[in-house]
Amino acid sequence: MEAVQWNKVDMTLKYVTAKIPEVTDDSVLVEVSHAGVCGTDLHIMQKEFLWSSDLVILGHEFSGTVVKVGKNVKNVAVGQRVAVEVNSICGGCEFCRRGKPNFCKDGMAKAIGVMVNGGFSNFCLVPGTQAIPVPDSLPLDKAALCEPCSCIIHGYELLGKVEDGSKILIMGAGIIGLLWASMLHHRGFRNVTMVEVADGRRQLAKDTGLGFDVLHPSALEESFKGKETSEDGFDIVVDCTGNSRAIEMALYMLKSGAKLLIFGCAPPTAEIKVKPAQIQFKELSIIGVHINPYCFTKAVTLVCDMEDEYLDFKRLGIEVFPLDQFESAISKLKAGQISKAMFCVKKE
Incomplete structure (x- = not known):
């Protein structure tokens, strides 16, 4: 599969070929449709934020379709359209037990698109519980806005x-x-x-x-x-x-x-x-404000409600690029020529 990979040691972002991940019992394989570039991605590239794996496929705002499902996954099925909640929780630390999983260190260590491979790729392996179904009526490009909107809701x-x-x-x-x-x-x-x-x-x-x-x-x-x-x-x-x-x-x-x-x-x-x-x-x-605890399904509802009247990409200054044009996308975003870059990953 094709992917855009960050190398923290060399401080480079490269277009690479990678193996399609194998599905485990508790995970699903998502064929990525759209993935947004976040300001956090720019901070990582500019060495302002040092948290990320040494070698990782970026992309923590994305949507797509489930194409394979692990045997223990019950909440989604093959063919399900989803947005991905990229932050996990351990469930047992002090913060998780107090209902504040956004401070869970184990969860942050597994953040998709920052610590483990994310959505700047054709396929992404996701824990089944973090694949959140979206209505068929919601376009998948708009569904990729669920992650930032979940943070806004928080x-x-x-x-x-x-x-x-x-x-x-x-x-x-x-x-x-x-x-x-x-x-x-x-x-x-x-x-x-x-x-x-x-x-x-x-x-x-x-x-x-x-x-x-x-x-x-x-x-x-x-x-x-x-x-x-x-x-x-x-x-x-x-x-x-x-x-x-x-x-x-x-x-x-x-x-x-x-x-x-x-x-x-x-x-x-x-x-x-x-x-x-x-x-x-x-x-x-x-x-x-630190990420988005218990807000993702609310964000799906909000994006569905706002999609028609408020989330027109041209009006918001969002430009869509194919994945192999990531350099142009990042350049225009850094220059302030657009408000957001989004990759259309799935090739029709």
């Missing part, structure tokens, strides 16, 4: 009750910022502002038709001159950048009693300056 749930009329700021208009904006609009929120440094991404956010204000960060800062942010700031800020400067700006923009959700992935060495008194007297909440 972040949304961590916010607790989001009151009607909440004033919300989204930092960053890459694909994650656009998906957050689409999800919020879908849920009925209209008082939403997006900020983005890149001109192209700002225009893309404006062209979504959501009707949200889309500003350069400097324009947003200018609009707050002379105002008291404790009263005029935002109830919720969702940072989708992982950028220290953006997070520091977000802290300033919060009104009293507000919440900052740190969703974007920051390099492990990044730091921010925080004034503890600001957190105390405003009673601010700072919330981190």
